[in-house]
Amino acid sequence: MAQVVMKDLNKKYDEVHAVKDVNLHVRDKEFIVLVGPSGCGKSTTLRMVAGLEEITAGEIAIGDRVVNDLPPKDRDIAMVFQNYALYPHMTVYDNMAFGLKMRKFPKAEILKRVQDAAEILGIQELLKRKPRQLSGGQRQRVAVGRAIVRHPQVFLFDEPLSNLDAKLRVQMRVELKRLHDRLETTAIYVTHDQVEAMTLGDRVVVMKDGWVQQVGEPLELYGRPSNRFVAGFIGSPAMNFVDVGISEANGAVWIETQGLRLKAAADRTDRLRPYKGQKVTLGIRPEDIRLASGSDTPDRTFESVVEVVEPLGSEILLDMKIASAQMVARVEPTVRVKVHEPIKMAINTDRLHFFDLKSEAAI
Amino acid sequence: MAPALVLVLGVLAYPVGWEVWVSLTDFSTRLDGPPSFVGLANYLALGREPEFWHALTVTVAYFVLTTGLKLAIGTAMAVALAGPFRGRALVFLAVFLPWAYPGSVTVIAWFWMLNPPLLTSYAVAMGGVKHAFDGLFGTGAWAFLSVALFNVWRGASFTAVFLLAGLNALPTELFDYARLETRNAWQRFLAVTLPLLRPYLALAVFLSFTTAFADLANVWMLTGGRIVFPVLGTQAYWLGIRNGQFAEAAARSLSLVPLLVLALVVLFRWFDPPRERAA
Numbered sequence: 001m002a003q004v005v006m007k008d009l010n011k012k013y014d015e016v017h018a019v020k021d022v023n024l025h026v027r028d029k030e031f032i033v034l035v036g037p038s039g040c041g042k043s044t045t046l047r048m049v050a051g052l053e054e055i056t057a058g059e060i061a062i063g064d065r066v067v068n069d070l071p072p073k074d075r076d077i078a079m080v081f082q083n084y085a086l087y088p089h090m091t092v093y094d095n096m097a098f099g100l101k102m103r104k105f106p107k108a109e110i111l112k113r114v115q116d117a118a119e120i121l122g123i124q125e126l127l128k129r130k131p132r133q134l135s136g137g138q139r140q141r142v143a144v145g146r147a148i149v150r151h152p153q154v155f156l157f158d159e160p161l162s163n164l165d166a167k168l169r170v171q172m173r174v175e176l177k178r179l180h181d182r183l184e185t186t187a188i189y190v191t192h193d194q195v196e197a198m199t200l201g202d203r204v205v206v207m208k209d210g211w212v213q214q215v216g217e218p219l220e221l222y223g224r225p226s227n228r229f230v231a232g233f234i235g236s237p238a239m240n241f242v243d244v245g246i247s248e249a250n251g252a253v254w255i256e257t258q259g260l261r262l263k264a265a266a267d268r269t270d271r272l273r274p275y276k277g278q279k280v281t282l283g284i285r286p287e288d289i290r291l292a293s294g295s296d297t298p299d300r301t302f303e304s305v306v307e308v309v310e311p312l313g314s315e316i317l318l319d320m321k322i323a324s325a326q327m328v329a330r331v332e333p334t335v336r337v338k339v340h341e342p343i344k345m346a347i348n349t350d351r352l353h354f355f356d357l358k359s360e361a362a363i
Numbered sequence: 364m365a366p367a368l369v370l371v372l373g374v375l376a377y378p379v380g381w382e383v384w385v386s387l388t389d390f391s392t393r394l395d396g397p398p399s400f401v402g403l404a405n406y407l408a409l410g411r412e413p414e415f416w417h418a419l420t421v422t423v424a425y426f427v428l429t430t431g432l433k434l435a436i437g438t439a440m441a442v443a444l445a446g447p448f449r450g451r452a453l454v455f456l457a458v459f460l461p462w463a464y465p466g467s468v469t470v471i472a473w474f475w476m477l478n479p480p481l482l483t484s485y486a487v488a489m490g491g492v493k494h495a496f497d498g499l500f501g502t503g504a505w506a507f508l509s510v511a512l513f514n515v516w517r518g519a520s521f522t523a524v525f526l527l528a529g530l531n532a533l534p535t536e537l538f539d540y541a542r543l544e545t546r547n548a549w550q551r552f553l554a555v556t557l558p559l560l561r562p563y564l565a566l567a568v569f570l571s572f573t574t575a576f577a578d579l580a581n582v583w584m585l586t587g588g589r590i591v592f593p594v595l596g597t598q599a600y601w602l603g604i605r606n607g608q609f610a611e612a613a614a615r616s617l618s619l620v621p622l623l624v625l626a627l628v629v630l631f632r633w634f635d636p637p638r639e640r641a642a
């Protein structure tokens with residue numbers, strides 16, 4: 001059991017500065033997820049923790065040891081790879097026992113640990129098979145089992161579910177979460193899938209271009225994104241963005257663009273006032289747009305035309321145009337709308353997000 | 364007929380069948396009239412001939428020595444070339460050159476190196492080495508070593524490039540995982556790299572096997588066609604093409620078939636199906 005502390009962590013290749021000043025404190029027993037688009041530095045960060053990449057500058061400590069100069073085998077970590085990295089010439093048992101054998105564990109101990117892990121993962125029957133005789137899900141289980149038998153201080157996962165089909169991915173996701181509850185081992189998990197990040201992480205680290213954008217609990221990231229990137233990255237369908245002007249009239253702050261004039265909620269006026277006469281980016285979550293009813297005042301509604309209807313069963317997504325922007329609304333499955341006909345929509349103005357046009361930071 | 368069948372019959376079955384038939388006759392350009400069937404007489408004669416057994420022994424020794432060296436050197440070069448480093452392209456080129464360059468040209472360099480035709484102090488020294496070597500291991504030992512060295516020099520580079528392609532085809536994660544779990548590079552090499560390369564090594568052994576047993580060119584170029592030391596391939600060639608004793612030559616070269624089949628069976632078991640690599 002251990003915490004992992006990264007201090008001013010940097011990784012530079014010849015041309016690319018892949019990881020920039022990452023400071024992160026992974027708490028003991030925490031399940032932390034690094035998420036971001038490809039090339040954001042998340043995998044490189046993980047590989048530096050593992051010892052597979054050299055650290056250009058900064059420091060990584062696992063437990064109370066700085067591991068910068070420790071070879072991977074001495075870092076007390078176990079890693080699960082995207083393509084499972086199972087040895088084709090070994091049986092499942094030998095694959096799971098590999099790390100222990102290399103470390104010269106007694107045979108009886110290896111047997112016990114492998115059997116225990118196999119039982120946890122429900123793969124006892126597969127121990128004599130070769131990897132090629134296994135399905136993708138089974139291989140993934142073996143790869144996880146191989147990490148479990150090591151009883152490491154920290155688990156490192158590098159996109160372990162990316163090669164599974166959608167259904168299996170959801171299932172394995174739940175299993176991983178259950179496993180973590182049971183083993184209570186610190187885990188660092190890398191994925192590009194924000195749903196995986198939100199469902200698995202005690203905390204989530206959003207990265208982009210080598211920089212950490214925001215660290216927080218899943219709902220914190222969703223509800224209070226620190227910048228436009230995080231706001232757009234977390235949540236599916238993504239947050240709608242439209243550039244708007246800010247003005248003040250009748251003691252209220254107004255948000256305006258062509259075809260849209262909304263009154264800012266009272267708790268936002270102070271923060272928006274400095275932007276009077278300027279443009280900012282308005283962010284609206286799809287679930288904060290709904291069909292207008294009679295009680296909706298004009299300062300929170302707008303006219304639009306639905307272009308595409310996506311009935312998902314549990315909800316319906318409406319693709320509509322407002323001013324020059326494309327917007328998606330998430331509405332109740334009972335709502336019936338006709339495409340290409342004018343429709344009046346209402347916006348939940350208490351839950352709007354605003355971002356500085358230049359710095360993209362949340363206002 | 365299916366194209367594959369035509370290919371097999373035309374390229375394989377017909378010439379082999381003809382050779383088998385010839386080996387059972389007394390076919391020779393020295394005889395008048397049509398060849399007559401003699402059964403296994405050619406093979407029995409072969410078995411009684413000490414020269415044949417000598418040649419077979421030399422051939423096997425040649426195979427074991429050259430293959431062992433080629434694999435060892437080739438694997439070392441492949442592993443060394445697998446990682447990125449400055450000037451890798453140049454080194455790669457240098458490694459590949461011995462194989463890519465025409466043997467008929469490079470052999471001259473070897474000839475001059477091992478058996479200099481000019482009278483220089485180097486030539487005298489090399490002559491001394493040659494005599495000492497032959498005196499120690501028997502006449503022809505120096506020639507044997509020369510041909511073996513030349514074969515290794517040319518073949519090791521091919522083996523290296525071949526194994527390097529194999530290494531590069533393997534997922535890097537397999538080696539990443541090994542780096543996390545093993546104590547040192549040597550352990551990693553033995554426990555992971557070597558077993559993963561097994562199919563490629565098997566193929567390399569087989570290629571080396573065929574060159575060793577059918578290697579006429581290297582022997583011929585270095586020895587100028589003289590049978591300084593007998594290898595079955597050169598013996599058969601000499602008998603068949605130079606002397607016209609086709610039947611004896613056929614029997615001699617066919618005597619290698621059981622060995623080849625055995626090698627194939629062993630190697631293909633070792634090779635194991637590529638299916639195994641699907642994970």
